[in-house]
Amino acid sequence: MIEFRDIEKSYGDHLVLHELNFSVAKGDRVTLIGPSGSGKTTILRLVMTLEEATDGYIFIDGQPLTHEERGGKRVARSKKDQKDIRKRIGMVFQQFNLFPNMSVLENIIEAPVHVLGQSKAEATTRAMELLEKVGLADKAEQHPTSLSGGQQQRVAIARALALDPEILLLDEVTSALDPEIVGEVLGILRNIAETTDITMLIVTHEMQFARDVSNRVLMFDGGKIVEEAPPSVMFSDPKHQRTKDFLHAVLGDAEGTIGTH
Amino acid sequence: MIEFRDIEKSYGDHLVLHELNFSVAKGDRVTLIGPSGSGKTTILRLVMTLEEATDGYIFIDGQPLTHEERGGKRVARSKKDQKDIRKRIGMVFQQFNLFPNMSVLENIIEAPVHVLGQSKAEATTRAMELLEKVGLADKAEQHPTSLSGGQQQRVAIARALALDPEILLLDEVTSALDPEIVGEVLGILRNIAETTDITMLIVTHEMQFARDVSNRVLMFDGGKIVEEAPPSVMFSDPKHQRTKDFLHAVLGDAEGTIGTH
Amino acid sequence: GGTTTTESEGGSAAAPAGEGKLQALKDKGSITVAIAGEAPYSYEENGEATGATIALAKKIFGDMGIAEVNTVLVDWNGLIPGLTAGRSDAVSAGMSILPDRCANADFADPEIMYTTTLMVQKGNPKGLTDLDSVKAKIDAGEKIKLAVLAGGIEAGYAKALDLDVQSVPDAQTGMDTVDNGRADAFAMTAISLNFMAEQNPDANVETTDAFVQEIDGVPQIGAGSTVFAQGDDELREAYNEGLAKITESEESYLEVVGEYGFTAENLPPKDLTTEELCKGAPAK
Amino acid sequence: MISITTALDWNWDTTWDVLPTLLSTFLKVTLLVTVLSTLIAALLGLVIAMTLRLAPKPIAVTVKWIANFIRMTPIVVQLLFAYYAFLSLDGITIGILIFGIHYSTYMSEVYRAGIDAVPQGQWEATTALSMSTRRTWTAVIIPQALRATIPALGNYAVSMFKDTPFLLVIGVVEMVNAGLIFGGNTYRYIEPLTLVGIIFLLASYPTSLLIGRLEKRLAFNT
Amino acid sequence: MDEKLAALVEAMPRLLDGISVTVQLTVLGGLAAFALSVALGLAATHPSKAARIPARIIIEFFRGTSLVVQLFWLFYVMPLLGVDMHPLVVGVLALGLNYGAYGAEVVRGSINSVATGQWEATTALSMGSFQRMRRVIFPQAWALMIPSLNNLLIHLMKGTAIVSFITIADFTYHLDQLKRVTDTVFSYGVIGLLSYFVIALILTFIMNALERRAKRRLGQGITLKSVLSPAPATATPGGGA
Numbered sequence A, B: 001m002i003e004f005r006d007i008e009k010s011y012g013d014h015l016v017l018h019e020l021n022f023s024v025a026k027g028d029r030v031t032l033i034g035p036s037g038s039g040k041t042t043i044l045r046l047v048m049t050l051e052e053a054t055d056g057y058i059f060i061d062g063q064p065l066t067h068e069e070r071g072g073k074r075v076a077r078s079k080k081d082q083k084d085i086r087k088r089i090g091m092v093f094q095q096f097n098l099f100p101n102m103s104v105l106e107n108i109i110e111a112p113v114h115v116l117g118q119s120k121a122e123a124t125t126r127a128m129e130l131l132e133k134v135g136l137a138d139k140a141e142q143h144p145t146s147l148s149g150g151q152q153q154r155v156a157i158a159r160a161l162a163l164d165p166e167i168l169l170l171d172e173v174t175s176a177l178d179p180e181i182v183g184e185v186l187g188i189l190r191n192i193a194e195t196t197d198i199t200m201l202i203v204t205h206e207m208q209f210a211r212d213v214s215n216r217v218l219m220f221d222g223g224k225i226v227e228e229a230p231p232s233v234m235f236s237d238p239k240h241q242r243t244k245d246f247l248h249a250v251l252g253d254a255e256g257t258i259g260t261h
Numbered sequence C: 001g002g003t004t005t006t007e008s009e010g011g012s013a014a015a016p017a018g019e020g021k022l023q024a025l026k027d028k029g030s031i032t033v034a035i036a037g038e039a040p041y042s043y044e045e046n047g048e049a050t051g052a053t054i055a056l057a058k059k060i061f062g063d064m065g066i067a068e069v070n071t072v073l074v075d076w077n078g079l080i081p082g083l084t085a086g087r088s089d090a091v092s093a094g095m096s097i098l099p100d101r102c103a104n105a106d107f108a109d110p111e112i113m114y115t116t117t118l119m120v121q122k123g124n125p126k127g128l129t130d131l132d133s134v135k136a137k138i139d140a141g142e143k144i145k146l147a148v149l150a151g152g153i154e155a156g157y158a159k160a161l162d163l164d165v166q167s168v169p170d171a172q173t174g175m176d177t178v179d180n181g182r183a184d185a186f187a188m189t190a191i192s193l194n195f196m197a198e199q200n201p202d203a204n205v206e207t208t209d210a211f212v213q214e215i216d217g218v219p220q221i222g223a224g225s226t227v228f229a230q231g232d233d234e235l236r237e238a239y240n241e242g243l244a245k246i247t248e249s250e251e252s253y254l255e256v257v258g259e260y261g262f263t264a265e266n267l268p269p270k271d272l273t274t275e276e277l278c279k280g281a282p283a284k
Numbered sequence D: 001m002i003s004i005t006t007a008l009d010w011n012w013d014t015t016w017d018v019l020p021t022l023l024s025t026f027l028k029v030t031l032l033v034t035v036l037s038t039l040i041a042a043l044l045g046l047v048i049a050m051t052l053r054l055a056p057k058p059i060a061v062t063v064k065w066i067a068n069f070i071r072m073t074p075i076v077v078q079l080l081f082a083y084y085a086f087l088s089l090d091g092i093t094i095g096i097l098i099f100g101i102h103y104s105t106y107m108s109e110v111y112r113a114g115i116d117a118v119p120q121g122q123w124e125a126t127t128a129l130s131m132s133t134r135r136t137w138t139a140v141i142i143p144q145a146l147r148a149t150i151p152a153l154g155n156y157a158v159s160m161f162k163d164t165p166f167l168l169v170i171g172v173v174e175m176v177n178a179g180l181i182f183g184g185n186t187y188r189y190i191e192p193l194t195l196v197g198i199i200f201l202l203a204s205y206p207t208s209l210l211i212g213r214l215e216k217r218l219a220f221n222t
Numbered sequence E: 001m002d003e004k005l006a007a008l009v010e011a012m013p014r015l016l017d018g019i020s021v022t023v024q025l026t027v028l029g030g031l032a033a034f035a036l037s038v039a040l041g042l043a044a045t046h047p048s049k050a051a052r053i054p055a056r057i058i059i060e061f062f063r064g065t066s067l068v069v070q071l072f073w074l075f076y077v078m079p080l081l082g083v084d085m086h087p088l089v090v091g092v093l094a095l096g097l098n099y100g101a102y103g104a105e106v107v108r109g110s111i112n113s114v115a116t117g118q119w120e121a122t123t124a125l126s127m128g129s130f131q132r133m134r135r136v137i138f139p140q141a142w143a144l145m146i147p148s149l150n151n152l153l154i155h156l157m158k159g160t161a162i163v164s165f166i167t168i169a170d171f172t173y174h175l176d177q178l179k180r181v182t183d184t185v186f187s188y189g190v191i192g193l194l195s196y197f198v199i200a201l202i203l204t205f206i207m208n209a210l211e212r213r214a215k216r217r218l219g220q221g222i223t224l225k226s227v228l229s230p231a232p233a234t235a236t237p238g239g240g241a
Ligand SMILES: Nc1ncnc2c1ncn2[C@@H]1O[C@H](COP(=O)(O)OP(=O)(O)OP(=O)(O)O)[C@@H](O)[C@H]1O
Pocket: A011, A014, A016, A034, A035, A036, A037, A038, A039, A040, A041, A042, A043, B178
């Protein structure tokens, strides 16, 4: 369970998230949509502790993430405590961010061996299973830079899963990929969603995917949630004008919809 | 009129375009579609003389572009001749490529003043008209880096138009933009297509736009044209299996089509 | 005793300064002397230290019962800091006894008298004889370029005469400068320049007759000596005793330093004292 | 501090004696040479970088190896060589020229990196706009490449600063050697050399602060 | 000319000794400088001020004062304060401190230019700060810093010429001796320039080989041409005696 309580985030004078309150239940698949700059990425980065909230608290299974209230004051948790809780969260980035100084396999076993303290053999067995799952078992010894974008992103997904996270954060994981390859990656994520109960927080512009995978869609604008609904409702019957405009812009005119061949 | 005659292009051993023959009539709007790496960008780059064909000839209004046949031999034209003909062609890039060391206005008047030899006043008047047209008259004095991606791309379009080109090349001009902003830029291009008779060669993944604007679609694969048809035919009734697969991958399943709200 | 070169030894080569140092050196049987590599005073030839002041040091320390004289070759500007830092026991480089210097290091009794000379191109095309002649020609509108050793005594003379000079980092460069025509004359001590002219017969240079420069009517005769660290009085006095035996007569003096081109002219007069030179009184 | 000055036998009279000499040689030689040579290095470096890029291959290769040779050999030796090869020029002129030339070979590398860092798209845009080669360089490439090179230029100026003592070999006495000569005349070295270090520090630290700020500002803007 | 060659042949054993001293100083000084560059460079990028501030002071101090002054203090003044070191140790230490301070800036710059995404990925994998540096960031920064470190190493090699100031008979010292029996142009201009150039070329080839290896590990190709080129792939904003 992830809980945002009164979260505020600003960069300098610029308020990016504004008194945000929402929670994500265990096993939930939540998609965040909304226009550019609305704060979607920022939310994932807060959960991954890549950024610190300016105010408010985030709880993971009831435990405070970076800050807690002690004696009426907001104090930072110890680095060690933060690290322990961070281990339960995985993230996949738009730009993959594989380590170019390691082979595909080394990328995947790095954290299991050096963070979780697994033996190399044990980690390798698990890594090969994951590579199998993303269809890249034959690329284990290769160098990430020799792979195509779609393949790199599949390795990045395997790497995040190798830590057996309870929560998986996905930030526009297909937007750096060629349109024709996007499908492969989304297929793998769909498979993960179907076969595991990992809590997923997904930022995407692929409305199709949002509809297929998530059980809840949050529409953001200007650092606030403007609408929240199951995808079936959100895409067919949005309430807010802002959501309507956004979906209209992203999906095109209803009458112009292609693919009705 | 643009004519490709027996064009071959290879990088080292890698043959990218293979005996390409096609022509684009004056005022035509041609869209190039096809999977990544099929050679679409290469075609535009050949016309813009950013690359040289390995073999074959390109003619603009019957005049050879970079090479001509003389005494049965393929010889390069003089730099001056190439330059003269190049002035009639404009290009807009995926990454905008505005000059960051110049203001928006300076970007636009650069070529008119220093290439066409217009006076600064004359060029400025025309530039302001163009900025008006793309809805950015108030940004003339700003720095390109202070603009959003969509705004930058609109400036880039104005810059290309400032040379009054007979041919306009557009290479995925919206794929570096946020989905919500894509519409603005496409709207402007649509407007140009409607109000001018500039010959347009367009590489795009926006099938909607291809359908709206172009009168001809070329489907590329592996450096060859696999199918050629008006958009109405191409999108609703593709002949080739390759085209069908491609459109399926890019547009998604027919039954999953979103936007039927 | 032999002479060995110990270029790369640490400061530990020297004995601790002060009381009892003389005895310590005698017990050890060796002393470390710093040199700057300037011919014909103290320099290295084929890796061996040699020269007039080295000969003096060997003789005097040898007689004192210090059989071995080790040398350490130092940049000119490292001689005194090295002595102060205890990296050497004495400096044997024919250093001039000057009032400013006396306040910061202790000189032994005078060992060498200096006269000045000019090195000019062969045939002395500009007809120069001494610094006064240089000044006279310049005042007469002729273009004469004079080179001096950066920081040398002659630089001081030239300054007193208000002459524009060109500094050179070492004697060799001074000679090259004249040889190449970059300068018309190079002023330095007669001993050095004569020795160098002799060693380089192919160079297009010769030396004028030695002269004693007068500044404000006062003849400037320089005298050089060995330098000891402040506080090493016992050692210095023992050295002075040994030195006195050599400077006693022309014969005994030339017997030691004659082979390095020294003449009777270089023998310090008996009544000239370091104390006097330190006060700035002109040498007679 | 007091105990150290006592241990070192620090002499304040000497300090005041030598300071004017050090400051005047600093201004008249060290700073003069640094400023003029920096200008030469900045201009000549650009010329070299552009030659490497634009000139026909044989010329470019020749220039490249000459520049490599100059960059990889000690400046002292170059000073000496020029001093005896060009008898009509005086020491300080040769010093300024040689420092300028020596550092121009470093600057050319900086410019080269700066030019390489101009995105390919900028070059393509100039072709798409039919801009002339000259206009491409003067209006687009150089202005963009230059921003990245200013911090490096500052760093090289600071480094040149500290190479100036080599000028002695060609008869030019700058601050460090003025300090050493003072030491040779009086046998007091600690004061002049410590002051030299302090003056260097006072001159180079603000420069390096300035460079740091410049670096941040330029990075933000482009 | 014959006489000069004869003098050269005669001086050859000592010149070779000198070259060996110069190479020793370059290699040992280079290693000391490298160790210091890494230590100071890492400290200067450390999030904690307690590490950053002392590192900055040391860097600015040793970059800001000059090598001559540092040599003088270490060799002639430290003994007065009770610290007495062998000249070679002083030479290596001074070269290490001076060029290490410059190198620290290179290390800091390279570490900072490793893509932010790489840092973020290490956080997303819960890696500790030491592990992150050792296994991900430094190996990537290493490839970036080699060309600049090479420039500095050449600077350092040229800087060894100053150590004759502290009674070390390096190559320049013996060139100076050769000058006495020949002349300046022959000794410095011909023998000196060529020898230093050859040493610099050898150093550069070694560093280029290191760079090629580092880049291959990162999956970046490097052409044969750039390997053979003596010019560093990127320029150092810094360096100097
Ligand atoms: N490091 C930063 N410094 C300053 N402002 C920032 C920073 N990171 C993000 N912002 C600002 O915070 C706001 C929200 O950014 P965020 O990246 O979360 O948006 P987003 O919804 O993910 O947009 P997109 O769809 O473009 O990725 C934006 O206005 C952005 O400019």
